[in-house]
Amino acid sequence: MSIDYKxxxxxxxxxxxxxxVAHYYQRDEVFEMADITGDSLELARRCKADDNPWVVxxxxxxxxxxxxxxxxxKRVLMPKIACCAMARMIDGSYFDDSVNYMVERGIAKENxxxxxxxxxxxxxxxxxxxxGGMVCTSSNAYKIIEKGLESGKKILFVPDxxxxxxxxxxxxxxxxxxxxxxxxxxxxxxxxxxxFCSVHQLFTVDDIEFYRNRYPGIKIAVHPxxxxxxxxxxxxxxxxxxxxxxxxxxxxxxxxxxxTEYNLVNRMRQGNTYVLSSTKxxxxxxxxxxxxxxxxxxxxxxxxxxxxxxxxxxxTVKYANLALERMxxxx
Ligand code: 13P
Ligand code: SF4
Numbered sequence: 001m002s003i004d005y006k007x008x009x010x011x012x013x014x015x016x017x018x019x020x021v022a023h024y025y026q027r028d029e030v031f032e033m034a035d036i037t038g039d040s041l042e043l044a045r046r047c048k049a050d051d052n053p054w055v056v057x058x059x060x061x062x063x064x065x066x067x068x069x070x071x072x073x074k075r076v077l078m079p080k081i082a083c084c085a086m087a088r089m090i091d092g093s094y095f096d097d098s099v100n101y102m103v104e105r106g107i108a109k110e111n112x113x114x115x116x117x118x119x120x121x122x123x124x125x126x127x128x129x130x131x132g133g134m135v136c137t138s139s140n141a142y143k144i145i146e147k148g149l150e151s152g153k154k155i156l157f158v159p160d161x162x163x164x165x166x167x168x169x170x171x172x173x174x175x176x177x178x179x180x181x182x183x184x185x186x187x188x189x190x191x192x193x194x195x196f197c198s199v200h201q202l203f204t205v206d207d208i209e210f211y212r213n214r215y216p217g218i219k220i221a222v223h224p225x226x227x228x229x230x231x232x233x234x235x236x237x238x239x240x241x242x243x244x245x246x247x248x249x250x251x252x253x254x255x256x257x258x259x260t261e262y263n264l265v266n267r268m269r270q271g272n273t274y275v276l277s278s279t280k281x282x283x284x285x286x287x288x289x290x291x292x293x294x295x296x297x298x299x300x301x302x303x304x305x306x307x308x309x310x311x312x313x314x315x316t317v318k319y320a321n322l323a324l325e326r327m328x329x330x331x
Pocket of ligand 1: 038039119137138139197223240
């Protein structure tokens with residue numbers, strides 16, 4: 001007999017002290033089951049404030065891990081522990097290499113303030129926390145960098161070179177990317193690690209021109225993980241929640257092309273909304289989680305044999321938490 005996953009998930013949610021969390025990029029059928037949805041910052045804040053002892057997080061690894069770091073007493077399970085491809089681009093030793101790159105070019109370690117995008121492993125966040133640095137997300141990067149600059153130190157921004165360059169540009173600051181041309185930390189305010197999101201690299205200035213030629217007056221809205229040339233040519237740039245608000249506030253007749261992950265764009269208001277790419281911009285890891293995975297994870301709690309639980313060692317929790325809490329303290 002086949003299992004009705006949706007009905008079983010609803011039954012298990014009612015029975016168990018569990019909060020089901022999903023990022024906007026999740027498949028529709030998974031997303032619809034969630035108690036909490038939002039962009040990375042909202043998910044972190046709301047999970048911390050939530051009372052249930054169990055969290056089942058549908059997203060990518062760093063998201064579930066961040067909940068475990070800010071609320072270590074919670075039991076966090078992920079139906080798929082799928083790793084964000086950008087977060088995989090940096091580990092502790094690449095982080096140390098980036099710090100050394102700056103030190104070798106005359107910036108003392110105590111004069112470096114690291115900021116890591118939340119799309120990074122907890123071990124990288126811990127290194128950042130140990131050096132007095134902070135985490136940021138796509139929705140608060142401006143404020144976090146502004147706060148970081150108050151220290152008078154050079155900012156090392158990891159792992160997303162696009163986010164680092166885009167916010168530096170919007171703040172009138174100089175940035176460079178380690179390993180890309182001449183990157184002199186003496187000359188730049190923000191020194192970026194060379195990581196990127198392959199999904200958001202799909203959007204190009206040619207795509208923007210295509211839509212503007214085809215539909216004069218169309219608005220272009222993109223995520224800050226897009227290439228700087230794309231961000232600078234767009235009408236609006238924002239996190240996933242900010243993109244949703246921007247599109248919802250438009251006149252229903254206003255055409256808009258959106259540069260972010262397909263599941264979210266497809267869920268936004270139908271009609272007059274376009275995907276800013278000829279290639280379907282799907283995040284493979286976000287798409288790994290299925291309704292069946294979600295059911296099996298909830299069932300494992302009912303059976304008292306939890307699967308795919310997130311564990312973070314004490315040292316990492318301590319320092320990664322410092323970096324996350326410094327971010328959460330900034331309103
Ligand atoms: P948001 O914080 O804007 O939801 O972004 C998360 C992400 O992974 C974008 O690719
Ligand atoms: Fe990571 Fe890009 Fe997927 Fe976001 S869209 S989770 S940055 S790979």
